[in-house]
Amino acid sequence: MAQWDATDKTFLITGGASGMGAGFAESFLRHGAKNVAILDIAEELGKATAERLNKAHGDKALFIKCDVSKEEDITSAFDSVLAQFKQIDVIINNAGVMMDAPDMWRTATDVNYQGLVSFTLKGVQHMRKDEGGAGGTIINISSIAALTRVSFLPIYKGSKLAVLHFSQCLALDPFYEDTGIRVLTMCFGATDTAILQNLETRTYHPKQAKILVKAVATNYICQKVESAVIALVEMFKIGAPGSIWLSVDNKPVREITLAIDRAFTDFENLLK
Numbered sequence: 023m024a025q026w027d028a029t030d031k032t033f034l035i036t037g038g039a040s041g042m043g044a045g046f047a048e049s050f051l052r053h054g055a056k057n058v059a060i061l062d063i064a065e066e067l068g069k070a071t072a073e074r075l076n077k078a079h080g081d082k083a084l085f086i087k088c089d090v091s092k093e094e095d096i097t098s099a100f101d102s103v104l105a106q107f108k109q110i111d112v113i114i115n116n117a118g119v120m121m122d123a124p125d126m127w128r129t130a131t132d133v134n135y136q137g138l139v140s141f142t143l144k145g146v147q148h149m150r151k152d153e154g155g156a157g158g159t160i161i162n163i164s165s166i167a168a169l170t171r172v173s174f175l176p177i178y179k180g181s182k183l184a185v186l187h188f189s190q191c192l193a194l195d196p197f198y199e200d201t202g203i204r205v206l207t208m209c210f211g212a213t214d215t216a217i218l219q220n221l222e223t224r225t226y227h228p229k230q231a232k233i234l235v236k237a238v239a240t241n242y243i244c245q246k247v248e249s250a251v252i253a254l255v256e257m258f259k260i261g262a263p264g265s266i267w268l269s270v271d272n273k274p275v276r277e278i279t280l281a282i283d284r285a286f287t288d289f290e291n292l293l294k
């Protein structure tokens with residue numbers, strides 16, 4: 023099994039000021055990363071996280087304020103990271119929000135999907151070996167939301183399936199052979215972060231809010247951030263180009279590429 027190594031690699035992590043993103047930054051620095059750029063809309067939190075990481079790991083972290091729903095922020099943040107670190111080896115498209123409320127859906131879609139596409143395409147342009155780049159890894163954060171159907175989070179779930187489908191299509195052969203860029207997709211289950219707070223206001227219609235809150239209270243094991251971080255680092259080490267992974271219930275990370283392949287092969291067979 024191929025093993026990928028974080029040593030001396032430069033990471034760009036969106037939504038890295040808090041939650042799982044901050045956990046990934048910390049963990050990859052412990053695994054020998056050369057530098058970590060944290061991009062986030064939350065300025066105070068981002069500065070504090072970078073300061074904490076710099077104290078613990080010796081000035082390797084950089085915070086840049088960036089709203090991933092805004093193309094001008096993305097361009098300027100990407101350029102700033104390159105100006106500072108010269109190269110980006112790994113991008114983790116982690117920034118995400120669960121906001122299906124009527125006045126928030128467009129922003130939510132921009133953050134969860136458009137921002138991720140934009141960073142991915144910029145990363146591909148920078149990293150692709152067939153145009154002089156050094157190759158690299160792009161990790162896109164999806165969710166179990168992409169794999170299941172419920173009535174109350176259609177916008178969130180749609181955006182996370184878009185992330186999964188964009189990533190798997192982009193990575194199809196001969197992408198890795200041409201570019202030397204490994205695209206990995208992670209589907210996390212419920213994980214103990216701020217995204218699970220104040221859920222009543224997150225559904226697209228108030229009638230759904232009660233169902234959501236009740237379902238969360240009764241149906242779900244909420245895994246620890248540490249488990250999600252361990253899962254992502256393990257995927258980084260062993261994940262084949264184009265592979266898709268699942269991290270739920272504090273269990274070891276599991277590859278689900280074949281299951282996704284089977285589902286799409288079924289759809290494709292309908293067209294024959």
Ligand SMILES: NC(=O)c1ccc[n+]([C@@H]2O[C@H](COP(=O)([O-])OP(=O)(O)OC[C@H]3O[C@@H](n4cnc5c(N)ncnc54)[C@H](O)[C@@H]3O)[C@@H](O)[C@H]2O)c1
Nearest residue numbers: 037040041042063089090117118165210212213215216217
């Ligand atoms: N926690 C879960 O249960 C869970 C499960 C599956 C997938 N996910 C996904 O994991 C990723 C991380 O989520 P989390 O649970 O750590 O959430 P979180 O809310 O704790 O952290 C998200 C981070 O993204 C930042 N952010 C929000 N909007 C932004 C924007 N416009 N531009 C830049 N940064 C922005 C926030 O400031 C925050 O630091 C998200 O993509 C989320 O959808 C979370």
Ligand SMILES: CCCCC[C@H](O)/C=C/[C@H]1C=CC(=O)[C@@H]1CCCCCCC(=O)O
Nearest residue numbers: 165166167170171172211212234237238242
């Ligand atoms: C009843 C479901 C409400 C949510 C339960 C859980 O605490 C939430 C986890 C979400 C947080 C962010 C996600 O991606 C996670 C997944 C969100 C979508 C979950 C759909 C669950 C399902 O289809 O069974």
